[in-house]
Amino acid sequence: MRSSQTSIPPKKNCFLTVLFLFLSTSSAQNVLRRGSSLSVEDDSDILTSPDKTFSCGFYGTGQNAYWFSIWFTNSKDRTVVWMANRDRPANGRGSRVSLRRDGAMVLTDVDGSIIWETNTTSTDVGRAELLDTGNLVLKDPGGKILWQSFDFPTDTLLPNQLFTKRTKLVARLHSGSYASGYFSFFFDNDNVLRLIYDGPDISSIYWPNPDFDVFRNGRTNYNSSRTAVFDEMGHFISSDQLQFSAPDTDLLRIKRRLTMDHDGNLRLYSLNNETGLWVISWQALSQLCNVHGICGINSICVNTPDPKCSCPPGYEITEPGNWNKGCKPMFNSTLSQSQQVKFVLLPHVDFWGFDLNFSASTTFDSCMKLCLGDYRCKAFSYRLDGGGRCFTKGVLFNGYQSPSFPGNIYLRLPVSFETSQLGILNGTDLICQSAESETTIGSPSMYNFNTKRTRWVYFYSFASAIGFIEILFVVSGWWFLFRKRGSPNLAEDGYHLVLSPFRRFTYTELKKATNNFKEELGRGGSGAVYKGILTDERVVAVKRLENMYQGEDVFWAEVSTIGKINHMNLVRMWGFCSEGKHRLLVYEYMEYQSLDKHLFSPTFLEWKDRFKAALGIAKGLAYLHHECLEWVMHCDVKPGNILLDSEFEPKIADFGLAKLSQRGDNSSDFSQIRGTKGYMAPEWATNLPITAKVDVYSYGVVVLEIVKGIPLSNWVIEGREEHDESDLTRFVRVVKRKIQCGETSWIEEIVDPRLNGQFSRSQATTIVELGMSCVEEDRNKRPTMDSVVQALLECLDES
Structure with a gap:
């Protein structure tokens, strides 16, 4: 073999050596073999998925803190989607990740101490592999998955990553930290998906609306499978009947993620491939002041319209620049019954929970006396809706101000305390302000913390591109992709993804479905409604709009916003048509017609x-x-x-x-x-x-x-x-x-x-x-x- 090598000319030998090294590197860059390791000091020690979407290796912050992580390769900020032991970073020198001979993958610090390891000791693990889905898996020689990162999410869920009763998404502590924070997304014991603030002082569920029961929130707790998932197109479905979709579901090859953000909101993101920036395509809460614990104790969240934290009269911020600590009273907080007090009006303000007492159909004076008679009462809420309702408050948590709130807070203060600005809330920015440049789709009520500019151009460029794509090829291509690739994890768990039927129809399709608009169901100021039957045998109501002059991109933007609205007391829109002068909307058919x-x-x-x-x-x-x-x-x-x-x-x-x-x-x-x-x-x-x-x-x-x-x-x-x-x-x-x-x-x-x-x-x-x-x-x-x-x-x- 040596003689055959020496017979190769020098230049050709050099070329083959380089080619061999290139091929061996490219073929192995998404695989770590048993007995091998990745070093924190070698920037080239990175696993990359075959389609180059994801990278896996050491992720640093510039403060000698490194985490073994998986991130989006082409996003501008290299967005992290998974971390191994996020609460303990590794040293920038001497740390490494090894796939040991005993089958365990182990992260060790510079002193040799173990930071994290998999539970695969004494197994036949042959290699670690980073898949195109962003899933890091450990496989045996036969290709069977023995461990996967998808089973241990941090704050992000990826398409086709199953979310179960054994998993939860935990937000980062704040924008500059990867440590575990106080906000979580999880399946509760009653089988319902919820958001919770679990802080050092209180624990409080804030989504879905805690004032309503399960069914009033459009959920069900009868399905105990506790399973949720979303696909590449942005369709999310859960066993508790939570469903939502991204507005750009017609676009192929869009990278997505569902993230529990550090500000307490759950958001679905789509990646703009041209800019590398993320676009918010859905979020659980449109008003961040509905997030419990966002401003700390004794403080009030005010939408101005960006959310700001404020201290009420008589209180001051506990730790300037850190609203997690909330506000502290500027007086002796223990007010005795003999001490003279006054009540300061805070209009349209409420503090959620921590009620000492509740009275219905009571007078304002009776409510005030109820608070005066209890030394624990720090304020009382009086609402005019429902005939006068009174709530006395023992703790001032989860405060917010909203013009739509039908009541006021009356804050209890000593008479001797001087208040120069009664009832005025001058807030300051949240400490959890995002440092990332983010854009929202079709939602002026959502907040862009880092910038005041809303970059609609990304959204409209997406929408315009769709106008030039034949819808039949899009739908056919998506169907083929889903059927071919599927998700082995979903099949193994017996969970079938039910996709949102919202889509774009052609005028020819709807003309055929309505038999050339033959059966008119009704007519109004915006146009006539016709009965139709789609190719999948669904009976629909097709509304032909009149006097609609918007361009295709603007009409698409508005309809996509309406199409993702889902409530049991709103007629569901299945899709739309926008071709030339034709503007049509496709709704579910209601057999009992109008009231x-x-x-x-x-x-x-x-x-x-x-x-x-x-x-x-x-x-x-x-x-x-x-x-x-x-x-x-x-x-x-x-x-x-x-x-x-x-x-x-x-x-x-x-x-x-x-x-x-x-x-x-x-x-x-x-x-x-x-x-x-x-x-x-x-x-x-x-x-x-x-x-x-x-x-x-x-x-x-x-x-x-x-x-x-x-x-x-x-x-x-x-x-x-x-x-x-x-x-x-x-x-x-x-x-x-x-x-x-x-x-x-x-x-x-x-x-x-x-x-x-x-x-x-x-x-x-x-x-x-x-x-x-x-x-x-x-x-x-x-x-x-x-x-x-x-x-x-x-x-x-x-x-």
């Missing part, structure tokens, strides 16, 4: 279905106004836009059409009147700025009609023109007079007589009182939809 066809017809609704309708409509509007990624005003709430499913559960249709009709104005003003006469709020005609309170007004008309059983939106003339008034105005006037006169049977006199007295008096009274408050001419006197939901829930079980 007006049942409410104002001989086949009237029973009371339980009427109350279900009032509550369901309120929930849907509350979600649009307060909870979804981009706040949406409906602007045309009426019985004709409330559809009923087979269980008579109401679903609001046509939400978001106001945005589709009006684009390009950053304010909440609209240039032309929208809605249906009789359901329109007075501000439409008085040129006042349009807010979500227009929907509150329309809701009030609808629920009063639900009780009365006849339309109240018609106009009538009583003799002379100056006495013109609507049925609604006359109804409210008559009811108020009956109440003021002390008539005890007023509710029986106004409820639909077709019910023959078969209704809940307390529920009907609550609905009428709420309805009349909703149709107040002064919009500032109208309640928020959140408070309406709460008031209705309080009488849910009454009959």
Whole structure:
């Protein structure tokens, strides 16, 4: 063999040597063989996935702190997705990761101490391999996986990485640290996915809404498998029925990650390959002040609109620059009953939890006396919704200020304490401010902490590119990719991924599905609705929009935002079409059609279905106004836009059409009147700025009609023109007079007589009182939809 080598010419021998070294390096760069190691001092000791998406090796911060990690190779900041023992970094000299002869992978520090190791001792591990999925696996000689990093996530979940009851995502402590923080994403004991703040002082679950039960949050706790996953297209599904999708699901080869961020929010990211920056495509909370523990004890989170932490009057920051420590009182915090005190009003402020006492239907004075009589009481919350509700507070945690909160906090302070700025919250930036440059898709209500610039150009460039891609090839290519590659882990666990059906249709598809738009279901101001049957045999309602002049990219941006909104009381959008002048929306088909066809017809609704309708409509509007990624005003709430499913559960249709009709104005003003006469709020005609309170007004008309059983939106003339008034105005006037006169049977006199007295008096009274408050001419006197939901829930079980 030596003689054959010596016969090779020198130049050719050098070329073959270099080629051999190159091939051996490239073929082995994603594999670490048994008995080999990676050194922290050798920058070339890195494993790279075959498609070059992920790298694995030592990741340093420049402070002689290194972690054995996996990161995205092509992201601008080399985003880390996994770490071995994140709470103990290794030294920059002498540390190494070894795949030992006994089968264990071990991370050792410079002094030889073990920082981390796998539980594969005495196994037949032959090699470590970094896969294209970002999964670091240990395999035996036959290729069987004996250990994988996917089973031990840190703060990030990758596509096709199974999330189970045995795993959780734990956020970083703050943007400059990789240590474990206080926020976690996990399966709770009741089988529901939750976000929790588990800090040194308190533990508090804050998502989904802790004020609601499992089913009111759109989840279920009946499935004990506790499994969740998302795919390469950005579709997430969980055994508790949590589902969401990225808006750019039509784009192939987009790298994604689901990360529990250090600010307490769970976000789905998409990577812009051109810039290497991450784009937020979904997040659990649209308002960061809903994150518990974000500002520390005694402090208040204020959206301005970026979240800022503030100390209330009488308190000062405990550790300047670190809001995790919260605020401390500037007086003796133990106030005796004999000490004179005063209460400082903090409007629209609340501290969640830690209630010493709760009283319903009580007066303000009684609430104040309740707090005065308890030396532990630091403040009391008084809410006008639901007839006056009182909460006395023993600890001031999870404080937030929101214009939509229907109550105030009254802070207890010594009389001797001077307060120069009563009730004024001047916040400062959160300590958990992100140092990373991030962009949001289609969501002006979300926060970009590092920069005020929202780089829409990335999103629009994505959308424009889709306009030039044949949708058939996209769908076919995705189907082939998913079917071919699949996920062996999912198959082994018997978990089947249910994909979101939201997609882009061609005009030809919808024309065929509707039999050339033959069967018209209804017609409104925005266009006609036709019944259709898709190729997968789903029955759908296809709405052909009229007077829609947006370009393809703008229309796509708006529809994608509406399409990812998912609530049990909102009609689900399956997809859309945007070709040339054609703009169509594809919705789920509701077999029982609209509320007006049942409410104002001989086949009237029973009371339980009427109350279900009032509550369901309120929930849907509350979600649009307060909870979804981009706040949406409906602007045309009426019985004709409330559809009923087979269980008579109401679903609001046509939400978001106001945005589709009006684009390009950053304010909440609209240039032309929208809605249906009789359901329109007075501000439409008085040129006042349009807010979500227009929907509150329309809701009030609808629920009063639900009780009365006849339309109240018609106009009538009583003799002379100056006495013109609507049925609604006359109804409210008559009811108020009956109440003021002390008539005890007023509710029986106004409820639909077709019910023959078969209704809940307390529920009907609550609905009428709420309805009349909703149709107040002064919009500032109208309640928020959140408070309406709460008031209705309080009488849910009454009959």
